[in-house]
Each structure stands twice: as C-alpha cells, then as structure tokens.
Amino acid sequence: MPSLQDVWNVTRLRLLVELEKCSSLSQAAEAVGVSQPSASEHIRLLNAAAGEPIVERYGRSLRLTHAGRVLAVYASQALSNLTAGESALAARAGLRTGTLELGASSVPGTYLVPDIIEQFQQECPDVNVHVSVGSTAEVRQWLSSGRVTCAVTCGDMRDERLTVTALGPDEIVGVARPRFLDLSSDGYVDAAALDDFTLLVQETGSSTREYALGLLSGTDYSFRNVWELGSVDAVKRAARRGRGVGFLSTHTIADEQRRGEVVAFRVTDLPSPARRVCWVRLTRASVSPAETYFESMLRSHLSRAGGV
Incomplete structure (x- = not known):
C-alpha cells in the first residue's frame, strides 16, 4: 500500500x-x-x-x-x-543591483542576521546591504519612518501599518550559572526558589526585559533587586558570575550552553511567552527582490535549525 x-x-x-x-x-x-x-x-x-x-x-x-x-x-x-x-x-534571478534596508531587534540582529547577511552578500555581491540593530521599539519606529523597509524581530509588532510573518520559534528561558539554582531533572524550578534573588535585565525597550519584569507578578514572590544592564551579553556575563538570574532567548545562549558556562531553566506553572522570529514589512510598500530573497534565506536557516 x-x-x-x-x-x-x-x-x-x-x-x-x-x-x-x-x-x-x-x-x-x-x-x-x-x-x-x-x-x-x-x-x-x-x-x-x-x-x-x-x-x-x-x-x-x-x-x-x-x-x-x-x-x-x-x-x-x-x-x-x-x-x-x-x-x-x-x-534571485533579478538580484543584479539594489539595496536592502534591513532592521533587526537585538536578538536576531546579533545572533541570526549576521550569518545570513554574509551568505546573502556572497550570493548577491552587487546588492548594497544596510543593517540597523536596536530594541523592538526602535525597530518599529524605523519602519514607520522609512529608515528601514523590512525587519527581523522577536518582539510584539502588532500594528495595522505592518505585515508580520512568523517564521520560527523564539522561546525565552531562565539563565543562571551551573548549580546556582536547585533545578529538577528536566530543568524546572519553582517560583519560590527565585524569591529574593537578583533579576538581571537588559535595556529599556526590550520585549524580553518586559517579560522578565512581569514574571513573578501575581505570585507571592518577588526579586530582591533588579539590575538593569545594557545588553544581552551583559546579562549573560553577570549570570555566569552568579550575580543573579536572567531571562533570555534560547538563540542568545546556545554557545554558552555548549561550553557549560550557563544552564537554561523554566519556571514551574508560569508560562513562557509564545514568541516567534518574525519578518516585518510596511504593508503598503512594494517588495523588492532583495527583500524577498533575504526572507527566503532566513526561513531556510530557521527550518534547518528546527524552527519550522
């Protein structure tokens, strides 16, 4: 049969x-x-x-x-x-000249986009590529003002002027130094175990930061201090040194996990945000061949990594 x-x-x-x-x-x-x-x-x-x-x-x-x-x-x-x-x-057949004006929020702009840009420029050397990386809020403003015509984000981009296409998952997990927390065999910890720890967060405007700040709201527990740090790397560095716990995208900690420098954890009975790596464009703007081909390369990259 x-x-x-x-x-x-x-x-x-x-x-x-x-x-x-x-x-x-x-x-x-x-x-x-x-x-x-x-x-x-x-x-x-x-x-x-x-x-x-x-x-x-x-x-x-x-x-x-x-x-x-x-x-x-x-x-x-x-x-x-x-x-x-x-x-x-x-x-791709039409990519002889042109410009790609690309925006990216901090997570994909640091951990996904650079490798894809390198491949794109090898295949399309005559296309000029301009990349702007910032917070999710900044990327929204750049799209609205026309500074960029397309973007890769992981944060919420609900806006009637924008067309958002989800391409792959972006889970936020807790990050800590190994043995800093008493984790279950499957990597979970109770909210009570976080009570009175220092929370490490990244810059204002980050959607990951907003999730972390609201994590324990509605529970009987709270973080003792909040350290506002300037970047994802700063949060990872502080977590590696045992200064507290952070919450970051799984895309950002892959190298540190492989080297055994940090562990990822999830909080029992507290949901992780259903975030996605998204391709965002102005709804009424025309689509250039460069944008179409770059989106296909991003989609292919996430698919190979198990994203879709």
Whole structure:
C-alpha cells in the first residue's frame, strides 16, 4: 500500500485545503480545476495512504475528519513553502543591483542576521546591504519612518501599518550559572526558589526585559533587586558570575550552553511567552527582490535549525 509521501502532489494538497474551506467536494474540485469524479479518486487514494478516512459525510456535504484537518494544516504549509520558494527563485534571478534596508531587534540582529547577511552578500555581491540593530521599539519606529523597509524581530509588532510573518520559534528561558539554582531533572524550578534573588535585565525597550519584569507578578514572590544592564551579553556575563538570574532567548545562549558556562531553566506553572522570529514589512510598500530573497534565506536557516 502506498504511503502519503508516495501519493502527495500539488493537486491533492490543494484539494485538502479547499475542502477545509468549503466542505463541498464539488466546490473544492472546481477551485482546484478538476472534475468531481477526479476529486473523488484523489480522496480515495489519500484515504488509503492515510490508513483512515480523511473526509466524512455530514448531511448533504462532506467535511474533513480530525485526521483530514491535521493533514490540511501540513498541506497548507507545504503549498506556502512552495510559493515562497518560487518567489525566492524569481527574486534571485533579478538580484543584479539594489539595496536592502534591513532592521533587526537585538536578538536576531546579533545572533541570526549576521550569518545570513554574509551568505546573502556572497550570493548577491552587487546588492548594497544596510543593517540597523536596536530594541523592538526602535525597530518599529524605523519602519514607520522609512529608515528601514523590512525587519527581523522577536518582539510584539502588532500594528495595522505592518505585515508580520512568523517564521520560527523564539522561546525565552531562565539563565543562571551551573548549580546556582536547585533545578529538577528536566530543568524546572519553582517560583519560590527565585524569591529574593537578583533579576538581571537588559535595556529599556526590550520585549524580553518586559517579560522578565512581569514574571513573578501575581505570585507571592518577588526579586530582591533588579539590575538593569545594557545588553544581552551583559546579562549573560553577570549570570555566569552568579550575580543573579536572567531571562533570555534560547538563540542568545546556545554557545554558552555548549561550553557549560550557563544552564537554561523554566519556571514551574508560569508560562513562557509564545514568541516567534518574525519578518516585518510596511504593508503598503512594494517588495523588492532583495527583500524577498533575504526572507527566503532566513526561513531556510530557521527550518534547518528546527524552527519550522
């Protein structure tokens, strides 16, 4: 019996996505551009490959089963990636001249963007690249003023003037010197264990800082002191020396963890923010080939790292 990997093609991917939208096989077939009998045969093949039904009869119409809805999510992602790939190749073909005006908040600007910029300039040497790195608040202002036309951020960028595309995860974790805290085997600590410790935070305007400052609010515990430091590196340095605990993006501490200089921890029963590495642009601005191709390189980098 063939597997799903054996039977997937673009028509079947699109058919699943359309069925989730309209719950009618005839409408889905029309949207994809095939006949209803052909659509029925596509569904039969997918049912067999999945090992269970992916659609079910509901009154006079069809709807996706739970298995079908799961597959539809991945079908939509696959189609999106194919479209992005086509756009990236088209953009790359036009990259002979131009300028990339890129902004980045501190985490991606320090720990993700430099390597991608290096690769971009090797592939597109005739494109001028200008990069501005600052806090999330500064990047928002740069986009609004036109100083940059696109940006990579990890903080909240909800703004009707901006189009934000999430590309990969950015988890915030606690950071401390090894054996500084009594951690569980899976790296957790109770909020009570943080009571009366010094909190190490980065610069004003950082979204990571805002999360850290509000972490213990609503609990019976509080940090003894707050040390405001000037950068992520300053927080890491203080944490390595046992001055307190910080909260930073996992992207920023990978090297220190590999060297055994810090440990990452999570706080029991306190949620981590659902942050994402995002690509941000002005909604009404035209998109240059350089922007399209750089976004594709960032997406590919995060995918290889397990981001999406």
